[in-house]
Amino acid sequence: xxxxxxxxxxxxxxxxxxxxxxxxxxxxxxxxxxxxxxxxxxxxxxxxxxxxxxxxxxxxxxxxxxxxxxxxxxxxxxxxxxxxxxxxxxxxxxxxxxxxxxxxxxxxxxxxxxxxxxxxxxxxxxxxxxxxxxxxxxxxxxxxxxxxxxxxxxxxxxxxxxxxxxxxxxxxxxxxxxxxxxxxxxxxxxxxxxxxxxxxxxxxxxxxxxxxxxxxxxxxxxxxxxxxxxxxxxxxxxxxxxxxxxxxxxxxxxxxxxxxxxxxxxxxxxxxxxxxxxxxxxxxxxxx
Ligand SMILES: C[S@@+](CC[C@H](N)C(=O)[O-])C[C@H]1O[C@@H](n2cnc3c(N)ncnc32)[C@H](O)[C@@H]1O
Numbered sequence: 001x002x003x004x005x006x007x008x009x010x011x012x013x014x015x016x017x018x019x020x021x022x023x024x025x026x027x028x029x030x031x032x033x034x035x036x037x038x039x040x041x042x043x044x045x046x047x048x049x050x051x052x053x054x055x056x057x058x059x060x061x062x063x064x065x066x067x068x069x070x071x072x073x074x075x076x077x078x079x080x081x082x083x084x085x086x087x088x089x090x091x092x093x094x095x096x097x098x099x100x101x102x103x104x105x106x107x108x109x110x111x112x113x114x115x116x117x118x119x120x121x122x123x124x125x126x127x128x129x130x131x132x133x134x135x136x137x138x139x140x141x142x143x144x145x146x147x148x149x150x151x152x153x154x155x156x157x158x159x160x161x162x163x164x165x166x167x168x169x170x171x172x173x174x175x176x177x178x179x180x181x182x183x184x185x186x187x188x189x190x191x192x193x194x195x196x197x198x199x200x201x202x203x204x205x206x207x208x209x210x211x212x213x214x215x216x217x218x219x220x221x222x223x224x225x226x227x228x229x230x231x232x233x234x235x236x237x238x239x240x241x242x243x244x245x246x247x248x249x250x251x252x253x254x255x256x257x258x259x260x261x262x263x264x265x266x267x268x269x270x271x272x273x274x275x276x277x278x279x280x281x282x283x284x285x286x287x288x
Contacts, residue, residue, distance in 0.1 A: 041212065041220055044152075048088065048112030050219060056090045061251045063090065066270065067176065070246060071145055072098045074174050074274045078143025082107065082166060084131045084159065085149025089117030089124055096123030101143070107134060132158035134166060142171040150231070151177060151223045157234060164238035170279040173240060175231060179247065179271040184225045185211045189267075191259055198260045200267055228271070235275050246272035 044051070058064055071091050075081060079102045083092040086106025096104040104124040108114050114126045129135055131146065132155045144163050153159045163173050186203020209225045232242055247268040258264045 041222055044087075044108075044110040045112035047219065047221070048110065048116055050216070051113070052088045052116050054216065056088055061253050062269065065251050066248050067091075067147060068094045070248070070272055071095065071147065071174060071176075074244065074272070075143040075145060075172060078141075078172060079103070080141045080168075081105070081143040081145070082134075082136070082141040083124070084134075084144065084146040084163065085152070086117060086124075086126065087113045089114075089120060089122065089126065091145055091147055092117065092124035092126075093120065093122035095143070095145070105136075105141075107131070131162060134162045136166055138165045139168040139171075141166050142168045143174075144171070145174045145176070147174075147176040148178065150175065151225070152221070153224070156224070156226060156230060160231065160234045161238065164235060164240060164277075167240070167275075167277045169277055171277050172243075173235070173275040173277075175235075175273045175275065177231070177271050177273075178223075179268045180225060180228055181205060181271075182267045183269055185209055185223075189259070189264060198263065200263060231273065240275040240277055242273060243276045244272075244274035246270070246274075248272075 053059065055063060068091065072094055075095060076099055078095075081092075081095050081101050081104045083089070083095070083104065083106040086092050086108045089106050092104050092106035095101065106114075106117055106124050106126045107129045108117070108126070109128065109130040111128060114128055117124070117126050127135065131149065131153055144167055146159070146163060150156060150159055163175075167173050182200065182202065184203050184205055187201060189198070190201050191198050206227050207225075208227070208230070210222060211225065212220045212222050214220050236242065248270055249265050250267070250269050252265075254269075255261055255264050
């Protein structure tokens with residue numbers, strides 16, 4: 001989503017230019033089994049129609065030009081694919097249509113999202129579950145994607161552990177996040193008219209934080225900011241290897257009103273990490 005800002009507000013993104021407010025009450029952690037909502041904030045059930053209308057089926061340039069093609073390219077050849085936090089299933093549909101894998105499963109804890117996914121068909125199957133606790137046997141999938149989801153999940157370690165548990169030897173795990181280095185809380189383009197300067201400010205990158213961003217008028221969403229090491233190191237510790245990192249330039253259509261095109265083109269909205277489980281390695285077991 002746009003600050004991703006990047007992915008929701010100004011374009012596809014979820015975050016970015018939206019207003020942030022402190023999430024003290026909003027961060028009420030739900031039971032990891034099936035999260036419902038973050039405090040007073042709308043749940044992903046409440047947001048299902050908005051998400052569908054705003055970010056899917058060609059509505060969002062970033063998905064069309066970058067996210068969907070990158071997911072397809074990095075998971076090409078995978079035969080059993082899992083989409084963690086599938087939403088209304090746009091990645092699952094794309095992957096089910098590409099190269100005809102044997103199985104594509106989309107999971108999401110929110111019924112409203114899954115209802116929209118099922119309604120659209122497209123060859124994937126859907127299961128209601130949270131990323132923190134997935135109802136599959138270990139090493140069940142040779143391709144896993146988790147796209148713009150982990151920033152919303154309360155228990156990052158549990159989601160990563162489930163991805164690692166379910167990834168078969170030689171399998172690939174694609175983790176897509178709003179770029180935490182340049183799109184985190186407090187980061188963004190600054191047009192200082194007093195000093196006559198334009199620059200990109202970086203917020204407190206190493207500080208894990210929770211914030212609420214108004215990604216569209218009347219659409220507040222909770223984001224959990226974490227540095228990249230919070231994703232990479234646990235996965236490496238569970239035997240996965242980082243084999244590709246993509247930081248695509250923002251789509252040019254997002255920058256039509258840019259005050260400094262060269263600067264804004266150099267600030268990625270997305271960070272796409274591909275991890276692999278080496279073919280010879282032992283499968284990782286959650287309980288040792
Ligand atoms: C920004 S949407 C992204 C949907 C989809 N991955 C896509 O890229 O089109 C975030 C999704 O994460 C789901 N989600 C939130 N918390 C989750 C959790 N703990 N486990 C799995 N999915 C979760 C939401 O229901 C929502 O569908």
